[in-house]
Amino acid sequence: MLVIVATGLLAAVFFWQVSTLKKSVVHESQILEALLTPKQIFSKVLFSPLRKIPGPFIAKITSKWLTMVDMAGDRTSAIHKLHQKYGSTVRIGPREISYSNAEVINEIYSQQTPYMKAPIYETFSLPPIGIFSLRDKTEHSQRRRLLSHAFSQASLLGTEPLIKDLVGKLIAHIERGRGRPLDALLLFRLVSFDIVGELFLGQSFGGLDLDAPKPPQFLKDMDYQFILSGLEANLPGLHWILALLRTRIPSVDHFLGARHRIHEYGEYAFNQYIEQHGRNSGRKDLLTKILTTKSNDSTTMMMTDRETCAEVGNMVFAGTDTTSTTLTYLFYELARNPSWQTRLRTELARIPHDSLDGQLPNYTSLSDLPILDAVINEALRLHPAAPASLQRVVPPGGKVLNGTFVPEGTVVSAQCYTTQRDPVAFPDPEMFLPSRWMDTDLEKKTKEPSVTSLFMPFSHGTRACIGKNLAMMELKLITASVVRRFKVEIAPGNTEDSMLMKDHFLAIPKSGKCDLIFRDVSDYQL
Numbered sequence: 001m002l003v004i005v006a007t008g009l010l011a012a013v014f015f016w017q018v019s020t021l022k023k024s025v026v027h028e029s030q031i032l033e034a035l036l037t038p039k040q041i042f043s044k045v046l047f048s049p050l051r052k053i054p055g056p057f058i059a060k061i062t063s064k065w066l067t068m069v070d071m072a073g074d075r076t077s078a079i080h081k082l083h084q085k086y087g088s089t090v091r092i093g094p095r096e097i098s099y100s101n102a103e104v105i106n107e108i109y110s111q112q113t114p115y116m117k118a119p120i121y122e123t124f125s126l127p128p129i130g131i132f133s134l135r136d137k138t139e140h141s142q143r144r145r146l147l148s149h150a151f152s153q154a155s156l157l158g159t160e161p162l163i164k165d166l167v168g169k170l171i172a173h174i175e176r177g178r179g180r181p182l183d184a185l186l187l188f189r190l191v192s193f194d195i196v197g198e199l200f201l202g203q204s205f206g207g208l209d210l211d212a213p214k215p216p217q218f219l220k221d222m223d224y225q226f227i228l229s230g231l232e233a234n235l236p237g238l239h240w241i242l243a244l245l246r247t248r249i250p251s252v253d254h255f256l257g258a259r260h261r262i263h264e265y266g267e268y269a270f271n272q273y274i275e276q277h278g279r280n281s282g283r284k285d286l287l288t289k290i291l292t293t294k295s296n297d298s299t300t301m302m303m304t305d306r307e308t309c310a311e312v313g314n315m316v317f318a319g320t321d322t323t324s325t326t327l328t329y330l331f332y333e334l335a336r337n338p339s340w341q342t343r344l345r346t347e348l349a350r351i352p353h354d355s356l357d358g359q360l361p362n363y364t365s366l367s368d369l370p371i372l373d374a375v376i377n378e379a380l381r382l383h384p385a386a387p388a389s390l391q392r393v394v395p396p397g398g399k400v401l402n403g404t405f406v407p408e409g410t411v412v413s414a415q416c417y418t419t420q421r422d423p424v425a426f427p428d429p430e431m432f433l434p435s436r437w438m439d440t441d442l443e444k445k446t447k448e449p450s451v452t453s454l455f456m457p458f459s460h461g462t463r464a465c466i467g468k469n470l471a472m473m474e475l476k477l478i479t480a481s482v483v484r485r486f487k488v489e490i491a492p493g494n495t496e497d498s499m500l501m502k503d504h505f506l507a508i509p510k511s512g513k514c515d516l517i518f519r520d521v522s523d524y525q526l
């Protein structure tokens, strides 16, 4: 009997290990690490070419500590603290280094960079892999060419009526709930989600159509999907056990089914779109732009429908929580800084009446408003929605970075949460100070190369955010429309602590909500 139980236990451990090794992200290095003896660990610390780079001892021998910190949602803040302690170069894993100075940022994230995205990006999506996860330089630049047309300023201007329609629904919601606490994070998630749905699938998800808004299933599935990817990459054994329990426990089955439901919905919505509008309807949304983009050179293959579906899914993911987190923290800071709210409202009151569409300003009227720009920049600086390390791999032959030779294959990165808190480039870095983007002296300073490099909420170079223009359009239209119409204040229970950031690549307040109270602005102030 004992033998049977022992054999069973050994088999379970064996399968656990096999599944860990098979699906692990940093394949070989993790297998080696798991098998290292104390002597080998000792020599790894003493003889590694990275041995002189400062960092916590545990980071020099295992990447698992960072995995655990990451799973707890604390990767970015933990690395930030290490930079505060050790300076601009920190060893955060046996073969991983984080940097925070402009020179290295310019080297890693340049237009001509030979540093490719790290293997972990491949765990973010299922095949066919979309633009965000493509690591091969040629494949990526071909795909980027096919998609970038949809994000041009001219193409985006055509979508303004669709976006404004949804901003109008957001305003109506706030209107109905004014004077009492509203969860701004939920409202901004719903509006950002509906906007990408409208632009990339031809229909909004309808989250703002309900009287009492609640997240649609797709949005919940997106949350599950983030947790699922983390489990698969970092704790494959646990994922394997959940898969075994799937048929017995309906809630586990529902959780694990998220990816399938997202995929199914994407395909269904895409096919319905084609059935309803065809491939060249002239509709002013971005899916039509993508479908009608022609390749200008013979080497670039057009996307198949499956690839287009995958890209649409990418856009829905990449364009929802990034924009909504930025808006949430922006309004949180305006609520905490009423004088900036008043200054912004006064600036917006100068928009001429013929530039208004009902109560909503036209996008072109928002192009030259220094306070609006400064408030948005400062929210992106202090609370970047993608605050985490953007991991890249050192190219063949290795490189010298900050005076130390770094061998090929080492994972290197910078995180904008830290670079945007550089106390020399951004004095009083923890304070919300939009004036740093406005005052004449500072304006000169913000043109300094180091500031331009260190401010990287959308990253830099070839892999910078393709949706930046769309994001800026949404941020401007929503901020201007809401601030013109409502005063905003912090609701009871919303504290500095509840708004502390957790991140799983994208940031979110640790309480998972942000209660704010919106009150009417009387007409004479507009």
Ligand code: HEM
Residues within 6 Å of the ligand: 131, 132, 133, 144, 196, 314, 315, 316, 318, 319, 320, 322, 323, 326, 384, 385, 386, 390, 391, 456, 457, 458, 459, 462, 463, 464, 465, 466, 467, 468, 470, 471
């Ligand atoms: C405030 C809003 C946004 C922020 C802060 C943001 C930030 C970023 C950052 C930092 C990256 C680089 C990621 C990396 O290297 O790992 C990125 C890439 C990307 N973003 Fe955004 N993003 C925002 C909105 C959007 C929107 C609205 C879309 C599209 C609907 C979008 C689509 C993408 C895509 C497809 C990529 C991958 C580009 C490539 O690899 O060529 N983003 N974004």
